[in-house]
Amino acid sequence: MKRSSFIPAVILLMAVVLSACGPATIVANPLPPQRSLSVTGSGTVTLTPDIAYINIGVHNEMPTASEAVTSNNTQTQQVIDALKKSGVDAKDIRTTNFSIYPNVQYDPQTNLKIGTTYVVDNTVYVTVHQIDSLGDLLDATVKAGANSINSIQFDVADKTSAIKQARDEAVKDGKSQAQDLASSSGVTLGGLQTVSFIDNVPTPLMESFGKGGGGGVAAPSVPINSGQMTLTVTVNMTYEIR
DSSP: OOOHHHHHHHHHHHHHHHHHHTTTOOOOOOOOOEEEEEEEEEEEEEEEEEEEEEEEEEEEEEEEEEEHHHHHHHHHHHHHHHHHHTTTTTGGGEEEEEEEEEEEEOOOOTTTTTEEEEEEEEEEEEESSSSGGGHHHHHHHHHTTEEEEEEEEEEEEEHHHHHHHHHHHHHHHHHHHHHHHHHHTTEEEEEEEEEEEEEOOOOEEEEEEOOSSTTOOOOOOOOOOOEEEEEEEEEEEEEEOO
16 A cells, blocks of 8 residues: 555656756747947037126125114115116016124123124125126126125026037937947947937036125226036947947
8 A cells, every 4th residue: 555655656746847847948049149339429519608697785784783774775776776777677686685683793802792783685696688798787786886796607598409409419429439330340330229318518607706895986897708618418329230
């Protein structure tokens, strides 16, 4: 009885092993590895800025907070009026900071408090579309009472066509590289398999300009040079080769 029950068990175990190993031994005809060639092309366009962004502020310090606020309000309004008179649209003038804080003075010898003044700052962020007259505009604001002008940023308002031009040049550069490499390597260039790109859009060019003593006589036409900006597009391309 024991011998007859052992034989079917062995047969069943062999069947399981064969069924598990069988499919793994079937080998399909493998596809030949696909050969490819990858290149990186670049396109560059030089742009002339046509817009500027400026922070223009009024700083006042008076014995009392009310005096400081009153003086600052008057000067700031004069600055805004000067901006509008210079051709800046009201929608391009935006208040970005208004602050009031005490400034405590101490005796340098005794380190004892000797007085307190109050400081008021009001800063507007201005978008200038006519950058050819930017120097005159800065002069006008200083004469009107601005005594804090900084972070002049030059930019290009619409980079759409420049980006397209740079992309076209990048693709042409990549295609030319691929053809040259294929020819030098003795292979035939096939179809384009993948393409991707990166737009390296330049950040606005920043310059500094400072002038104090609002209401004083400003030098005629502050010299401002916007310079040029460079926009670069990088294209990664992969071709089939035979």
